[in-house]
Amino acid sequence: MVDITFGPEPGKRPDLSNPTEAYIHLARRKRLYGFILLILFVALMASGFKIAQDRNAGDFLSGLHQLGAFPSEVLSEAWKNRANLPALLWQHLPSLIETLNIAAAATLLGGAFGAFLALGSTRHLARFPALTPLFRRTADIMRAIPEIVIALILIFILGGGPVPAVLAIAFHTAGALGKLFSESAENADLKPVEGLTSTGASWGQQIWLGIIPQVAPNWLSYALLRFEINIRASAILGFVGSGGIGYDLKLAMQWGGGKYDQVVAIFALLFCAIVVFDQLSGYARNRLVKGQ
Amino acid sequence: MTSLPHPSYTTVQRQFKTRRRAAFAILVLLLIYLGYLFVSFDIPGLAARAKMDNARILLSDFVAYKTHVTRDNRSDKTTVSIEGEAKATYTPAQYPDWVNVTADTTTIDLGQGHIVTYDAKGARYSVPGYGLIDIQPDGGKLKLTAPQPLPDWINATDTRISVTTPQGRFAYSRSKVETFKYQPGWALFFFTLDSPFYGKSYGQLTAMLTGPRIDPARSNAGYMASEFWHNKQWHHGDVAWALFETVLMAFLGTMGAALVALPLAFLAASNFTPIRTLRFAFRRLFDFVRGVDGLIWTIILARAFGPGPMTGALAILITDSGTFGKTFSEALENIDEKQVEGIRSTGAGPLQRARFGVLPQIAPILLSQVLYYLESNTRSATVIGAIVGGGIGLLLTQAIITQKDWEDVAYYMILIVLMVMAMDSFSGWLRRKLIGR
Numbered sequence: 001m002v003d004i005t006f007g008p009e010p011g012k013r014p015d016l017s018n019p020t021e022a023y024i025h026l027a028r029r030k031r032l033y034g035f036i037l038l039i040l041f042v043a044l045m046a047s048g049f050k051i052a053q054d055r056n057a058g059d060f061l062s063g064l065h066q067l068g069a070f071p072s073e074v075l076s077e078a079w080k081n082r083a084n085l086p087a088l089l090w091q092h093l094p095s096l097i098e099t100l101n102i103a104a105a106a107t108l109l110g111g112a113f114g115a116f117l118a119l120g121s122t123r124h125l126a127r128f129p130a131l132t133p134l135f136r137r138t139a140d141i142m143r144a145i146p147e148i149v150i151a152l153i154l155i156f157i158l159g160g161g162p163v164p165a166v167l168a169i170a171f172h173t174a175g176a177l178g179k180l181f182s183e184s185a186e187n188a189d190l191k192p193v194e195g196l197t198s199t200g201a202s203w204g205q206q207i208w209l210g211i212i213p214q215v216a217p218n219w220l221s222y223a224l225l226r227f228e229i230n231i232r233a234s235a236i237l238g239f240v241g242s243g244g245i246g247y248d249l250k251l252a253m254q255w256g257g258g259k260y261d262q263v264v265a266i267f268a269l270l271f272c273a274i275v276v277f278d279q280l281s282g283y284a285r286n287r288l289v290k291g292q
Numbered sequence: 293m294t295s296l297p298h299p300s301y302t303t304v305q306r307q308f309k310t311r312r313r314a315a316f317a318i319l320v321l322l323l324i325y326l327g328y329l330f331v332s333f334d335i336p337g338l339a340a341r342a343k344m345d346n347a348r349i350l351l352s353d354f355v356a357y358k359t360h361v362t363r364d365n366r367s368d369k370t371t372v373s374i375e376g377e378a379k380a381t382y383t384p385a386q387y388p389d390w391v392n393v394t395a396d397t398t399t400i401d402l403g404q405g406h407i408v409t410y411d412a413k414g415a416r417y418s419v420p421g422y423g424l425i426d427i428q429p430d431g432g433k434l435k436l437t438a439p440q441p442l443p444d445w446i447n448a449t450d451t452r453i454s455v456t457t458p459q460g461r462f463a464y465s466r467s468k469v470e471t472f473k474y475q476p477g478w479a480l481f482f483f484t485l486d487s488p489f490y491g492k493s494y495g496q497l498t499a500m501l502t503g504p505r506i507d508p509a510r511s512n513a514g515y516m517a518s519e520f521w522h523n524k525q526w527h528h529g530d531v532a533w534a535l536f537e538t539v540l541m542a543f544l545g546t547m548g549a550a551l552v553a554l555p556l557a558f559l560a561a562s563n564f565t566p567i568r569t570l571r572f573a574f575r576r577l578f579d580f581v582r583g584v585d586g587l588i589w590t591i592i593l594a595r596a597f598g599p600g601p602m603t604g605a606l607a608i609l610i611t612d613s614g615t616f617g618k619t620f621s622e623a624l625e626n627i628d629e630k631q632v633e634g635i636r637s638t639g640a641g642p643l644q645r646a647r648f649g650v651l652p653q654i655a656p657i658l659l660s661q662v663l664y665y666l667e668s669n670t671r672s673a674t675v676i677g678a679i680v681g682g683g684i685g686l687l688l689t690q691a692i693i694t695q696k697d698w699e700d701v702a703y704y705m706i707l708i709v710l711m712v713m714a715m716d717s718f719s720g721w722l723r724r725k726l727i728g729r
Contacts, residue, residue: 041547044543045544045547045548048540048543048544049544049602049605051540051601052537052540052541052544052600052601052602052605053602055537055600055601055602055682056597056598056599056600056601056602056603056682057597057598057599057600058596058597058598058600059597059602060597060602063596063597063598064596066595066596067592067593067596069595069596070592070595070596071592098332101329101332101333104325104329105329105333108322108326140713140716141709141713143712144671144708144709144712144713144716145705145708145709145712146671146672146674146675146685146708146712147675148674148675148678148685148688148689149674149688149705149708152688152689152692153350153692153701156343156346156350156692156695157342157343157344157346157347157350158338158341158342158343159341159342159343161333161334161341162333163333163335163338166333232585232586232587235585235587236586236587236675236679239587239679240675240678240679240689246587249587249591253591267584267588270585270587270588271583271584271585271588274582274583274585275579275583278579278582278583
């Protein structure tokens with residue numbers, strides 16, 4: 001109360017009679033805070049790294065020498081058997097296609113459910129405005145569950161194969177896309193919806209004709225970005241037990257020496273697929289969003 | 293304004309038709325693709341492969357536990373234990389009130405009038421509305437006396453008889469007789485059976501906080517915390533460490549990647565590096581690192597550094613330095629040159645220009661990127677942990693592989709979701725504090 005009536009204590013007030021002094025004082029204090037933050041950050045990084053290294057099987061410096069050992073062993077063996085590579089690439093192509101299919105199916109499924117969540121959680125657009133918090137929390141929780149959790153449980157129930165991976169990735173995708181979709185739907189112009197309402201259009205028609213055409217480029221671009229991410233996720237899930245190229249990689253790795261030409265073929269396929277789809281989707285996204 | 297000219301009307305009509313046709317074509321293509329997936333993923337075969345029993349076990353184990361009451365038919369010894377585990381065996385003084393063990397008779401009350409009795413002659417199970425199931429060993433075989441015809445929830449052979457009711461399960465074989473009672477909840481979550489705090493109510497525990505010391509060496513509160521932390525069934529301490537390790541992997545990986553990518557991004561931005569080939573080389577390097585993908589980096593690094601959280605952190609670091617390098621260099625190319633000019637006019641060198649002219653402009657973009665990745669990498673660290681053997685991801689995969697500790701799986705899942713959501717709100721809070729939006 002004293003503060004409000006009489007202002008802060010005189011000593012704490014910046015001395016405005018000498019602005020240069022005041023500025024330098026402020027700048028110095030800011031720099032000091034920045035410095036303390038930096039020290040804190042460096043200390044956190046260093047101690048974190050120390051803890052991580054202590055709990056690791058091998059330590060950083062001795063591992064650094066061996067960093068090249070495994071790739072060079074793999075590459076030299078693959079080079080010796082380079083004649084096999086074209087055949088191996090061809091042999092693993094179906095698995096790559098399966099990985100891509102898993103990512104595509106998960107993106108389609110997750111995108112559809114994400115759109116449903118987004119429409120339910122966007123103010124002004126929701127069919128039942130009272131339920132928007134429920135839809136939002138649902139999307140938040142779906143986004144928070146890592147794919148591997150659902151994938152491992154579904155593998156236990158459904159057995160291996162692509163379906164657990166699709167469902168697991170789609171689950172996470174629905175949450176992630178639901179949030180992004182809802183953000184872009186929030187910015188949509190409501191005038192078309194008003195126009196449609198005046199003609200007596202139903203809620204479905206309002207959304208389909210008034211909102212979807214506006215948000216479609218953005219939604220498609222988000223879905224494409226998600227597709228890129230999902231290709232990687234589907235490769236990783238393959239490695240922990242569902243189908244696709246990740247599973248082939250795991251089998252080849254478990255075999256160890258003697259199958260390194262396979263490992264190289266799989267690495268190459270995966271690398272090319274990721275780069276190609278990144279480029280394609282980057283190009284498509286640019287066209288969609290910027291209209292170039 | 294009365295009516296539109298005729299030609300434009302037909303043009304619009306034609307456009308509408310083309311669009312409708314295009315939309316229809318996309319829909320058809322999508323349906324064909326879905327049909328192809330349906331065949332290629334073998335969806336019809338899914339029903340045959342699915343093991344719904346597993347789903348039932350999993351769901352009931354998520355929220356319930358079972359207590360085994362076992363009598364060894366050779367030594368005549370009766371034990372009561374949770375999930376049949378040796379380290380969760382009740383001492384006779386601790387027996388739950390639904391088990392009554394005397395010298396030669398054990399009575400188990402499964403609830404709803406279901407009573408199981410073990411005695412010297414054999415064992416019997418009284419099922420209300422059906423009758424008495426009596427089993428007596430007769431030579432090498434088991435003799436079953438029960439109302440005929442036998443219902444399908446009784447499974448009887450000469451050597452093994454099992455009964456499954458909604459109240460529990462009962463199995464008699466030559467070597468032992470077992471009864472399983474299912475109860476909701478997670479057993480021994482706070483204290484194990486050998487702990488002095490086991491089976492106390494919250495009120496009793498609060499009273500014990502200030503009561504006389506159980507262990508003279510330490511206070512009751514400390515003892516209680518230690519008993520909880522070192523719980524032999526749930527390993528809360530180890531789980532907390534694993535969660536910390538996962539967050540640590542995400543933190544080290546993300547921040548390390550940002551630190552590595554920032555200077556490199558200057559080399560890939562056209563307004564800072566006039567040399568085309570150098571720029572090109574760095575851009576391709578970023579693309580390469582991103583393209584190789586976390587999975588492959590993880591495998592390569594695991595070979596060099598062995599399993600553990602540092603390997604996971606380095607895998608995240610390498611993968612994301614590619615991503616950060618790309619986005620940071622794009623941000624650098626979009627800065628306002630005027631501020632840099634202003635700093636240059638004071639005679640500042642390149643480092644000072646970068647620090648005072650460039651960094652303040654890109655800091656918000658960098659921070660929001662880094663914080664977004666911090667949250668997303670917490671999830672990745674769970675997956676990477678499962679591969680490199682560190683953090684909560686490892687615990688989760690191990691618990692799932694044993695295929696019986698589903699209550700642990702549920703526990704870990706809940707913790708993972710809470711961890712990711714906490715990181716999400718933490719990074720959002722930090723972003724608001726630092727950038728103001």
